[in-house]
Amino acid sequence: MASTERSSKQIADRIEPGYYRHMHPMRLIRFGLSLGLSLLALAWVGQAYVRGDETIYANGPVAAAHALFETECRRCHEGQFQGAEDAFCRACHATPAHVDLDAVSDAPAEPACAVCHREHRGRTGLDAVSDAHCNTCHVQHRDYVDMDSHLDFEVQPHDQHLQFNHAVHLDSKLLEGPLDCGSCHEPEEGGHRAIAFADHCAHCHAERLDDELPDIRVPHGQQPDALRTWITATYLEVMRADGTLSRREGTGGVETPDWAQTLVRRSDAAMQGLLEPGRKRGCLICHTMIDGAIVPPAMPASWLAKARFDHRPHASQVCAACHEVANSRTADDLRLPGIANCRDCHRPDGASDACHTCHKYHR
Numbered sequence: 001m002a003s004t005e006r007s008s009k010q011i012a013d014r015i016e017p018g019y020y021r022h023m024h025p026m027r028l029i030r031f032g033l034s035l036g037l038s039l040l041a042l043a044w045v046g047q048a049y050v051r052g053d054e055t056i057y058a059n060g061p062v063a064a065a066h067a068l069f070e071t072e073c074r075r076c077h078e079g080q081f082q083g084a085e086d087a088f089c090r091a092c093h094a095t096p097a098h099v100d101l102d103a104v105s106d107a108p109a110e111p112a113c114a115v116c117h118r119e120h121r122g123r124t125g126l127d128a129v130s131d132a133h134c135n136t137c138h139v140q141h142r143d144y145v146d147m148d149s150h151l152d153f154e155v156q157p158h159d160q161h162l163q164f165n166h167a168v169h170l171d172s173k174l175l176e177g178p179l180d181c182g183s184c185h186e187p188e189e190g191g192h193r194a195i196a197f198a199d200h201c202a203h204c205h206a207e208r209l210d211d212e213l214p215d216i217r218v219p220h221g222q223q224p225d226a227l228r229t230w231i232t233a234t235y236l237e238v239m240r241a242d243g244t245l246s247r248r249e250g251t252g253g254v255e256t257p258d259w260a261q262t263l264v265r266r267s268d269a270a271m272q273g274l275l276e277p278g279r280k281r282g283c284l285i286c287h288t289m290i291d292g293a294i295v296p297p298a299m300p301a302s303w304l305a306k307a308r309f310d311h312r313p314h315a316s317q318v319c320a321a322c323h324e325v326a327n328s329r330t331a332d333d334l335r336l337p338g339i340a341n342c343r344d345c346h347r348p349d350g351a352s353d354a355c356h357t358c359h360k361y362h363r
Contacts, residue, residue: 002163059120089113095362166325187311307358325340
């Protein structure tokens, strides 16, 4: 019986050597579709180019803050397919340079804005810079990969020139009524609204000129010389109104004190009540005096010089969770929390623990 097996040569002889030269209908259709779609795409890009519409080849959506002019590429790009120049950024963003850049390891003279602020990555904020960007220059911080490895805070000592007792102000037996933290501390961006005497202190600490004139309040913020001038002028008006200035010594057989001596005596007594140390009222229960001048308070906007903190996102927390001031009796007893307090919430599966959460490049 003859063998039915065929050799590879016999099989190859069945294939026409020039088969690929014949144009099959399906190949014609595929070629036509490919050419037509390519020409259609080129026409679409060409008409957009003629109209100046560059969004068809944009790298992706822009950040939410820039969405208003997302189709106006020339707002940020000088030419087509060119990166954004710093000049375009600074036309709208008058931001200062990096804080203390000379002290940063391996830092360039001034990095371009787009090095850290990467656009066309969706509607996320441009300030969401990855830690890897920060650590490119901050090589000394490369070991701080999360809050667990971060150093504790360094609070710089600062003389506030102020005598303040939190414990007294939080006492439930306070004559003017119990206070709480919100009575004086009003959160705003970056920290708290600055403490102002008129808004936060005057309700309890507005000083009377003297007990005989309870309705006349002493203006706050005066240095002793200016305060003496105001007191003398005020008493002069009071004495003119009650007729003291019209009296003369010995008139009508009644000995009347000289009005000038009375003016000096009353002014001296008022100044003593306001500026004598150790009294339970007056300027020096809060302020300090050096060389005859009242030192203005110097409360820093932030006690963490190299970081930022916004109280508003933390409004759900009670103040005492971070600041245990119920027994704080001096102004320099700050009771600021340590980083261990922050780690309770700022962790990979919780609130953000990225560098930019607390540290700003631009100051």
